Amino acid sequence: xxxxxxxxxxxxxxxxxxxxxxxxxxxxxxxxxxxxxxMQAYYQALSTVQLYGPTNFxxxxxHVARFAEAYKDGSNYFVLLxxxxxxxxxxxxxxxxxxxxxxxxxxxxxVGVGDADFSAMEELxxxxxxxxxxxxxxxxxxxxxxxxxQFLSAGQQNxxxxxxxxxxxxxxxxxxxxxxxxKKHGIQPKMLRGPPQQ
Numbered sequence: 001x002x003x004x005x006x007x008x009x010x011x012x013x014x015x016x017x018x019x020x021x022x023x024x025x026x027x028x029x030x031x032x033x034x035x036x037x038x039m040q041a042y043y044q045a046l047s048t049v050q051l052y053g054p055t056n057f058x059x060x061x062x063h064v065a066r067f068a069e070a071y072k073d074g075s076n077y078f079v080l081l082x083x084x085x086x087x088x089x090x091x092x093x094x095x096x097x098x099x100x101x102x103x104x105x106x107x108x109x110x111v112g113v114g115d116a117d118f119s120a121m122e123e124l125x126x127x128x129x130x131x132x133x134x135x136x137x138x139x140x141x142x143x144x145x146x147x148x149x150q151f152l153s154a155g156q157q158n159x160x161x162x163x164x165x166x167x168x169x170x171x172x173x174x175x176x177x178x179x180x181x182x183k184k185h186g187i188q189p190k191m192l193r194g195p196p197q198q
Contacts, residue, residue, distance in 0.1 A: 125143045
């Protein structure tokens, strides 16, 4: 089960702009059954909302961070996947949201779709130096940015190989981000219990 959020759209019935709404339109039960359920909710949302800028990430990052706050003990780890075709317009707020989330059991994967200038995303994917804003630094790197266009070049003939390369790149930093959270907070792996004795 996956909760699926949308952002950057005018919502029915009044056309108000939202940067944080449930794709399936059900605030009391935002969960979608598997990837197929997420895709179904996405296509349903496309038929009912009007896509609308600006592109603000902070509201959805803060939304997931509120969930993650309840699991600082490491019993759950959250991965937020953001698909975007636009240039981010709330960079200062997004940086603040990421810095806040960097102390939580959470990672953020941003996949850039299309030909927009995604250079600002590289700043969020702070592989070489910790993200900072207003004198505050991220506790750890929690963002992975992947521009999908680098996997869709004309020379790519093998679709399955391309999908595998994309999946590998998208998920590449999750293991290290997960382990860095656990180490930083002194959380040890729990002992696995064997099957019940008969």
